[in-house]
Amino acid sequence: RVQRRNRPCRYDIDQFTPSFMSIFESLVPSDEEISKQKQLLTALSKLINKEWPNAKLFLYGSCANSFGFSNSDIDLCLSIDYKEMSKVDIILKLADILHAGNLQNIQALTRARVPIVKLMDPNTGLSCDICVNNLLAVVNTKLLRDYSQIDKRLRQLAFIVKHWAKSRCVNETYRGTLSSYAYVIMCIHLLQLRGILPCLQEMDPTCYVTVDNNTCAYFDQVDRLNSYGARNKETVSKLLWTFFHYWAYQHDYTKDVISIRTGRIISKHMKDWTRRVGNDRHLICIEDPFETSHDLGRVVDKRSIWTLREEFERAANILQYDPNPSVTLFEPY
Ligand code: ATP
Ligand code: MG
Structure with missing residues (x-):
């Protein structure tokens, strides 16, 4: 050595x-794929803001840091200031909102180290994970x-x-x-x-x-x-x-x-x-x-x-x- x-x-x-x-x-992901990701972000933000007008949804991880491959999953972070609810309550409520918005394969993983909701969007075919208040x-x-x-x-x-x-x-x-x-x-x-x-x-x-x-x-x-x-x-x-x-x-x-x-x-x-x-x-x-x-x-x-x-x-x-x-x-x- x-x-x-x-x-x-x-x-x-x-x-x-x-x-x-x-x-x-x-x-490298195609432009078409990137525009589908943006489309999903907009659709989910609209859905979530109906229930929580002050919440904001951010893309993070590889689809936003420029190091993402084509066909990778999308990482989203919900930023919400809601003191009455615990993170787990927010995750469960979020899963309900997504159900009502016709998203598919929804799973709330409340016991994971970083609690998330998983979902699949039938319009774009994209899968994503949403976490809560992980601003770092x-x-x-x-x-x-x-x-x-x-x-x-x-x-x-x-x-x-x-x-x-x-x-x-x-x-x-x-x-x-x-x-x-x-x-x-x-x-x-x-x-x-x-x-x-x-x-x-x-x-x-x-x-x-x-x-x-x-x-x-x-x-x-x-x-x-x-x-x-x-x-x-x-x-x-x-x-x-x-x-x-x-x-x-x-x-x-x-x-x-x-x-x-x-x-x-x-x-x-x-x-x-x-x-x-x-x-x-x-x-x-x-x-x-x-x-x-x-x-x-x-x-x-x-x-x-x-x-x-x-x-x-x-x-x-x-x-x-x-x-x-x-x-x-x-x-x-
Ligand atoms: P992949 O293409 O493999 O999905 P990725 O960029 O999404 O890559 P991950 O390792 O899945 O990378 O992490 C997603 C995001 O989560 C990272 O961009 C980073 O913002 C955050 N992250 C991951 N691991 C850590 C860590 N140990 N500490 C702090 N932040 C982390
Ligand atoms: Mg990732």
Whole structure:
């Protein structure tokens, strides 16, 4: 591993960029799909506002953060100020409203960690999950989308990483691997270190949102930053190599935390993430940009960490040696 830390990238890596780009293109949702999502948001908002005029429905997650694949489910968040009702009561009432509005396959999951209502809309054929008052997710969705507008390589890299993670079954938080959200943060972090993305939370803030006494502030005038990364000319295939090489051979799993909030690597020691606390083992440490006590790697356990690291090594080696990396990388697990 020591030797591989400084292994130079194969000289012909760039020849694979067109094939990785065509994989990216094949995963991007069509304009038609995006307009169907908007149509569903409008229809559901109308229905809900009849009962709760002051409530507001937000899109969040992959359909709003620009990292969504075609045909992915839609995540919606209902923002409602209704002190007489508990979250579970709101979920149950919401399920009734949706029933009356002829939506289908309605399920109220009131005992999940994040309670949601699931539904299918027969007009658009789309499925979605609605949660209640999860505004931090709405804010981190905007942060991710803002980053994606600075340099187009972020979206390309993250799509390919997510596609790899889904193909290799390492995008399953219930089995101890990482969420899509965590993978996107890992990509942002890499591009910050390469000088392709700035650190928006370290710049003078232009956007402030207070969520549960926590102020989320950052520079969001990203249209002023669209030549930020231009000096770095690395291709997507080179960045993909760097990503997997970093997680396979360079990241110090015993000491390091990646942090897009600071645009740096910070120490586990400083965050007191050096030992297991409750169920949080901190075996791979990815700091949430706003909820900084939250390690997005906390789902990873002592078995799944090895699954993950073996997959990072497999991917790094394919990108280094395989004659056809844009095929082999995504072979089903
Ligand atoms: P996919 O295409 O796989 O559905 P996704 O972008 O919707 O990807 P998820 O991991 O399903 O990603 O998460 C949905 C949203 O929920 C994220 O965009 C983020 O706003 C929020 N989220 C997910 N996991 C966390 C977490 N651990 N901490 C805070 N917010 C999270
Ligand atoms: Mg999702």
